Amino acid sequence: AQSVTQLDSQVPVFEEAPVELRCNYSSSVSVYLFWYVQYPNQGLQLLLKYLSGSTLVKGINGFEAEFNKSQTSFHLRKPSVHISDTAEYFCAATGSARQLTFGSGTQLTVLP
Amino acid sequence: DARVTQTPRHKVTEMGQEVTMRCQPILGHNTVFWYRQTMMQGLELLAYFRNRAPLDDSGMPKDRFSAEMPDATLATLKIQPSEPRDSAVYFCASGPPHLQGEAFFGQGTRLTVV
Numbered sequence: 278a279q280s281v282t283q284l285d286s287q288v289p290v291f292e293e294a295p296v297e298l299r300c301n302y303s304s305s306v307s308v309y310l311f312w313y314v315q316y317p318n319q320g321l322q323l324l325l326k327y328l329s330g331s332t333l334v335k336g337i338n339g340f341e342a343e344f345n346k347s348q349t350s351f352h353l354r355k356p357s358v359h360i361s362d363t364a365e366y367f368c369a370a371t372g373s374a375r376q377l378t379f380g381s382g383t384q385l386t387v388l389p
Numbered sequence: 390d391a392r393v394t395q396t397p398r399h400k401v402t403e404m405g406q407e408v409t410m411r412c413q414p415i416l417g418h419n420t421v422f423w424y425r426q427t428m429m430q431g432l433e434l435l436a437y438f439r440n441r442a443p444l445d446d447s448g449m450p451k452d453r454f455s456a457e458m459p460d461a462t463l464a465t466l467k468i469q470p471s472e473p474r475d476s477a478v479y480f481c482a483s484g485p486p487h488l489q490g491e492a493f494f495g496q497g498t499r500l501t502v503v
Contacts, residue, residue, distance in 0.1 A: 311491065313494075319496060319497075320393075320480055320482075320494035320495050320496050320497055321480070321482075321492075321494040322494070323491060323492075323493075326491060367432065376434065376437065376444075376445060377422065377434070377482075377492055378434070379424075379431065379432040379434075380431075381431045382431055382432070
C-alpha cells in the first residue's frame, strides 16, 4: 500500500527567505506524486505534479519540486516566500490503484 | 469555470440525526472521492467511485456511513445516526478519466454534531 510521510508538521519562515517542505513516499510500483495547498476554510488546490519525465517539476505560485527516486523523496521548494504563501501543504501519491493517498500536512507560516 | 460543488457548506445537527452531504463533480470527470479532514487524523479517504461504481470504501464506518452515486452528476455521503465524533470537514473531489490520480476538490462541508 502507498504511504506518504511529511517530515515537518510546522515550518515557520521569514518573508523573502527560501523554504523547503519535505515529503517521502513508499512504493514498490510506479508512482505519481502531487503537492496540494490548502488555504484556511478552503478545499485543496493542486500546486504541481510529477507523472514522468524531468525530475524537476515547476508549479504555480513559484513553487517547484524534485522527484528523487533513489531517496523516494519529493520535496517542495520556493526560493523566496511571501506572506500569502501561508497555508497548509499536502504531499500526495497515487500508485497502480489510482487511489490518492495524502501525507499529514505541513503548516507553512510566513513571518513578516 | 468548472468546479466541484458541495452542499451544504455548513451543517449543525443533533446527535442521532441523519446527515446527507451532496457533491456535484466536474462534468466529464469519472472518479469521485470522499475525504474527511480533522485536526487529529488529517485527511482520510472514506470512499471513491469510478464510473459511478464504488471501488473502495474501506475507510468508511459501514454501520453508519453510506456513499452513493445515483447518477454521474451527483454523489452523496450519508451518516445515520450521526455522532459527535463525526464532526469534521468532509471534502468531495473529482478526477478526469485520463489523469493519474489528480483530484479537484470542492470547498467542503463543515459538519458539527452536538
